[in-house]
Amino acid sequence: MAGTGSLALIIVRTMKMLLDRYDRTINYLRLSITDRCNLRCRYCMPEEGVEMVGHGDLLTYEEIVRTIEVFARNGISKVRITGGEPLVRRGAVDLVKAIARIKGIKDLSLTTNGVLLKEYAGALVEAGLRRINISLDTLKSDRFAYITRRDGFKEVWEGIEEALRQRLSPIKVNVVVIKGLNDDEIKDFARLSLTYPLHIRFIEFMPVGEENDWNREEAIPSSQIMEEIRGIGELVPLGPYENGGPAERYYIEGGKGEIGFISPISSHFCAQCNRLRLTPDGKIRTCLFSDEEIDLKAALRRSGGEVMLEKILYHALQAKPEGHRIGDMRFKKCQRGMHAIGG
């Protein structure tokens, strides 16, 4: 009879691990289910003239679930649903429920702008969601209307309160810091982590999409944000945790929440990158900043067989670049904006 040691060995042997050409373990799929959004954040999506993916070109929920089932059997264990705004696509809660049940998916999360969260938080928890990321770049209602070109601050704040009531945990609040736009609110956001069990995550502004007029001067490095927060209190470092992603984590003495820094520009973390992206129109992107895409939808609609999906997955592993080239003369911004790729 096999002892517990050999049983463990059998389990390890049957667990698949996806390695790319640079020996990175790829276990994370960032899944965008729509390019539509109920906001128009100035640095993310143009107000008008955006060509949207036609309904027939969107991956259906059945196609998405089929893909994730096959990917999960091969080593993908984390999925984040995003967009556009995922909660504007009809049936998003049903998709959460279906993905939460897929064998091998150990971590499921969702990124939302929070506008519809008050309405959906309870149903999302019932569907199996345990944690959430909410994007919010300002705590001022009029500035929110300026940045997003829509009213909605009150709805987002009520969405955060509902997420707290529903005990989603962690609740990460993502703040993209842009010079002259919201950098005067760094301390106010950091202070939220004193009063609420929120994980405030400051994200460096990135050059994504031809339409975004990124420039280096507007992208405030994490080191500068940290310096400013030290004016409130000591930042005590926390180690990485399983679902921490690339954030450097801290808390302020006595605080209920955390503060994290995501620094794709100032200290890029490509060597630890564990993710693939799937766009709403069914293209796999192996790097946020690269225009190279692999047409999963065409393969799905041609055969949809497990072997075909596995072939696509392994092709993506081979194609994943070593890193982005921001800061290098050869760097060229990718064409699609964040709303169309999935942020």
Ligand code: SAM
């Ligand atoms: N609608 C959802 C939301 O607002 O969270 C999901 C999609 S949105 C594109 C995801 C995240 O990408 C948001 O936090 C947004 O602020 C961020 N984002 C968009 N463009 C960005 C850029 N150029 N640099 C850094 N973050 C960006």
